[in-house]
Amino acid sequence: MESMTSNSCRSICLICTNADEAGAPRHVELLAKNLSSSWRLLVVFGEDGPVANRLRELGIMVLVVKYLRSSISPLRDIRAISAIFSIVKCHKPDIVHCHSTKAGLIGRIVCSLLSVRCVYTVHGWGWRGLGVFGRLSVLSLEWFMARIARCYFVFVADDVAREAHKKIFLGHDCGEVIRNGVAVPEKYSVRSERTTLRPVILMPARVAGAKDHATLLRAFSLLSETHDVELWLAGAGTEALDFSDFVLGIVGTEKFVNVKLLGQRSDILDLMFESDVIALISNFEALPVSLIEAMALQKPVIATEVGGVGELVHNGINGYLVKRQDVDDLFNSLVLLMDPAVRRDMGVRGFYIFNEQFSAPSMMAKLRDVYDRLVI
Secondary structure (H helix, E strand, O other): OOOOOOOOOOEEEEEEOOOOOOHHHHHHHHHHHHHOOOOEEEEEEOOOOHHHHHHHHOOOEEEEOOOOOOOOOHHHHHHHHHHHHHHHHHHOOOEEEEEOHHHHHHHHHHHHHHOOEEEEEEOOOOOOOOOHHHHHHHHHHHHHHHHHOOOEEEEOOHHHHHHHHHHOOOOHHHEEEOOOOEOOOHHHOOOOOOOOOOOEEEEEOOOOOOEOHHHHHHHHHHHOOOOOOEEEEEOOOOOOHHHHHHHHHHHHHHHHOOEEEEEOOOOHHHHHHHOOEEEEOEOOOOOOHHHHHHHHOOOOEEEEOOOOHHHOOOEOOOEEEEOOOOHHHHHHHHHHOOOHHHHHHHHHHHHHHHHHHOEHHHHHHHHHHHHHHHHO
């Protein structure tokens, strides 16, 4: 693997706030793996984590700026700007490619100050899930930044692009939609068959305001009345004692034994491969990587119809879309997915959709075209 000090003629710096197993860091990991052979590469995270560690093991240069955090803190944010300014000034990348809201904000400021070409992949706008004051503050800041900092936007979904044009009046020539792609190792290419076992529903999601574990737990509790089924919850915070108490309070002691609280996992593809249904029940989303991975593994998906999820899940084709916070709608759809034949057919159709629209080579070809246009 080449580092920033290699002899490649072009260089790129990827910046991401987090380094955990969430969608944006794993997306950055995929980019870094694909770019490292042809670009001088530097990756900057706001924390250490499994993604940062895996990239280091591949010989990719990784730096951590501890001040780069998601929460708003003027003093800490100024320190983050200063630290990343020094990094970019020192390494002189041809392009800085930012991911996640805070990295996108600070990266754009630094690139504007240093006149460096900037790409910002919007994995979801920062105003989602905020109260009125917070929402207006972030909207105002994004509107202001779009007008003072030169940046090329990459939107991961049509829905994300529509929000940009409608809410911060971003011009249609300021960016383009490039949907997330994923790469799945060859060992997962043969579809797993579990028709004789107790069905497993997996929700790979951290405990956060964007995710709606409560609705899934209530629907699972209803489902358990008539079906022998397991629910696996994997993601940061699902192993915590207070979350365990939260789950117990919804499903009750008898059904709690069929719920596995797995915490943050780096073997998420293995868990998906061993599961029967992949669920993502949310309050808001952009274009979730976990659902694309489920499609690549030929798993049926069930998800809340929010954000760009409808661009992935075609209702009744490769899974089911359910209304937000609607327990009955979710329960009825889960009942349909207890049929092994339904799961198998939906999984196969999802795989075809993945191959046509969401493969890693397709995404990387489009991103390389963006880089080429900017570096010329």
